[in-house]
Amino acid sequence: MHAPYPALRLRRTRATAWSRRLHAENVLTPADLIWPLFVTEGEGVEEPIVTLPGVSRWSVDRIVASAREARDLGITCLALFPNTQKERRSDDGAEALNPDNLMCRAIRAIKQAVPDIGVLTDVALDPYTAHGHDGIVDDAGYVLNDRTIELLIGQSLNQAEAGADIIAPSDMMDGRVGLIREALEGGGHVNVQIMAYAAKYASAFYGPFRDAVGSRGLLKGDKTTYQMNPANREEALREVALDLAEGADSVMVKPGLPYLDIVREVKDAFAVPVFAYQVSGEYAMIEAAVAAGAADRDAMVLETLLAFKRAGCSGVLTYHALHAARLLAR
Numbered sequence: 155m156h157a158p159y160p161a162l163r164l165r166r167t168r169a170t171a172w173s174r175r176l177h178a179e180n181v182l183t184p185a186d187l188i189w190p191l192f193v194t195e196g197e198g199v200e201e202p203i204v205t206l207p208g209v210s211r212w213s214v215d216r217i218v219a220s221a222r223e224a225r226d227l228g229i230t231c232l233a234l235f236p237n238t239q240k241e242r243r244s245d246d247g248a249e250a251l252n253p254d255n256l257m258c259r260a261i262r263a264i265k266q267a268v269p270d271i272g273v274l275t276d277v278a279l280d281p282y283t284a285h286g287h288d289g290i291v292d293d294a295g296y297v298l299n300d301r302t303i304e305l306l307i308g309q310s311l312n313q314a315e316a317g318a319d320i321i322a323p324s325d326m327m328d329g330r331v332g333l334i335r336e337a338l339e340g341g342g343h344v345n346v347q348i349m350a351y352a353a354k355y356a357s358a359f360y361g362p363f364r365d366a367v368g369s370r371g372l373l374k375g376d377k378t379t380y381q382m383n384p385a386n387r388e389e390a391l392r393e394v395a396l397d398l399a400e401g402a403d404s405v406m407v408k409p410g411l412p413y414l415d416i417v418r419e420v421k422d423a424f425a426v427p428v429f430a431y432q433v434s435g436e437y438a439m440i441e442a443a444v445a446a447g448a449a450d451r452d453a454m455v456l457e458t459l460l461a462f463k464r465a466g467c468s469g470v471l472t473y474h475a476l477h478a479a480r481l482l483a484r
């Protein structure tokens with residue numbers, strides 16, 4: 155067969171800026187961005203996180219100011235993570251159930267001051283446990299599934315009562331989405347969404363996050379008995395199918411860039427809202443490349459975030475959210 159060239163030239167539509175824009179198949183907007191924020195005790199406090207240059211832990215009053223700034227830039231949702239004081243951590247993570255814990259105070263303050271931005275809250279015990287695991291650990295160090303779920307239900311209700319809009323269980327216990335949904339319905343929280351961390355991998359990319367929430371030095375062992383093996387893709391589809399059947403409104407894949415193949419497969423297989431988390435190690439890699447003079451931050455941020463859209467994401471959790479929203483506002 156004769157090649158279509160020269161009649162067909164794909165470079166023709168790329169020849170001018172207006173035409174490239176016209177033919178763009180995907181677009182990144184501030185509405186696609188979920189901004190993770192770390193909360194700490196005190197007032198007027200900003201604590202820079204060394205392994206996440208440019209990211210800080212903020213006290214509740216500073217978080218509220220950030221929420222306002224994010225809303226004004228068109229960011230749709232915040233994700234909150236508490237840096238729980240060491241003396242409030244325990245083996246069972248009971249601080250997660252305290253209606254006046256740092257997380258609940260931050261949720262209430264944001265929803266009161268900036269009601270038109272969404273608040274997503276992480277459900278897992280690692281910011282509250284003395285051992286840094288996401289659940290209750292037995293004598294052999296195994297994280298107990300069903301015992302842990304009992305606490306996750308209480309944690310979810312606690313966050314919903316404080317005003318959380320989206321409950322995001324990141325613990326990877328089996329069966330927790332259905333039981334949390336049932337408890338939310340029973341508690342009258344019928345419009346509180348669940349975004350399930352459905353395919354969360356046991357990844358080397360979470361290191362700086364553990365510094366941020368103060369669990370790095372505490373964690374004994376690793377999370378491979380509950381988070382997924384990076385080798386697996388069929389298992390991710392099973393995880394997603396179960397969470398959807400149990401009532402998840404949307405699902406998440408985590409980490410982000412190294413797992414975009416999973417995002418695309420989930421999107422194609424289920425046609426549901428899929429989100430991904432560009433995690434702390436991914437952020438740190440970009441910042442390290444910029445610091446080394448090896449990369450242009452603005453271009454890299456926008457390109458990586460657009461790649462999530464192309465892979466099928468409805469939105470992305472990213473520590474670069476504010477920076478990206480400012481770039482998009484230009």
Ligand SMILES: NCC(=O)CCC(=O)O
Pocket residue numbers: 276278324359360361362363364432433434435
């Ligand atoms: N459950 C939330 C996380 O584990 C975040 C990980 C990261 O940003 O590295």
Ligand SMILES: [Mg+2]
Pocket residue numbers: 326327328329352393396397
């Ligand atoms: Mg699961």
